[in-house]
Amino acid sequence: EAGVTQSPTHLIKTRGQQATLRCSPISGHTSVYWYQQALGLGLQFLLWYDEGEERNRGNFPPRFSGRQFPNYSSELNVNALELEDSALYLCASPQGWRAGDIVPKPSSKETQYFGPGTRLLVL
Amino acid sequence: AQSVTQPDIHITVSEGASLELRCNYSYGATPYLFWYVQSPGQGLQLLLKYFSGDTLVQGIKGFEAEFKRSQSSFNLRKPSVHWSDAAEYFCAVGQTGANNLFFGTGTRLTVIP
Numbered sequence: 144e145a146g147v148t149q150s151p152t153h154l155i156k157t158r159g160q161q162a163t164l165r166c167s168p169i170s171g172h173t174s175v176y177w178y179q180q181a182l183g184l185g186l187q188f189l190l191w192y193d194e195g196e197e198r199n200r201g202n203f204p205p206r207f208s209g210r211q212f213p214n215y216s217s218e219l220n221v222n223a224l225e226l227e228d229s230a231l232y233l234c235a236s237p238q239g240w241r242a243g244d245i246v247p248k249p250s251s252k253e254t255q256y257f258g259p260g261t262r263l264l265v266l
Numbered sequence: 267a268q269s270v271t272q273p274d275i276h277i278t279v280s281e282g283a284s285l286e287l288r289c290n291y292s293y294g295a296t297p298y299l300f301w302y303v304q305s306p307g308q309g310l311q312l313l314l315k316y317f318s319g320d321t322l323v324q325g326i327k328g329f330e331a332e333f334k335r336s337q338s339s340f341n342l343r344k345p346s347v348h349w350s351d352a353a354e355y356f357c358a359v360g361q362t363g364a365n366n367l368f369f370g371t372g373t374r375l376t377v378i379p
Binding site: 147149176178185186188191199201233235254255256257258259260 | 309371
């Protein structure tokens, strides 16, 4: 079974440009989480997509956006790039919750499996 | 609100020595706790997780962690460190019906021969 895949591995952009990052979750997983790992700031939650919809977002400006496709892959778009957007962007794939799931119930759905990341450099 | 503290930014140990990485969390209910490892230039790999039950959790690569509710801690241990363990280690807390995880700032482990 393939793990979480992300592309590209590296991306170099200049200030003001737009960046598009892609993620494919583990087969059968329908949720995708995006995190930003900037130098000195640790891992910060960005966005959560499930069943094609944005379910939650972290404390990031609206120029960080994305979408999830019918095959559950996801795109993260960063508009009007700023120097401080330089970071490693990680995508995570848990199994996700469904309507009717019994909550709380510890399960592997709570476990997030991460892709290798896309390293974005803004010059 | 949930938070995770990893008090040690950087730890250096000799190969073969024992290791303990500290993690303290703040969360009102029973948390779900995770340890991830990130090798240079790589993504995050799950080492182990705690949901409920036995408070001593075994993970991959010979790591274990112990959940201590009274101390709000989930420290990671390994009895004998290998050079390949040099990496950054992240503790994270999640919650039921999870949305995102909350991560600590990480502890960088250096292993000297």
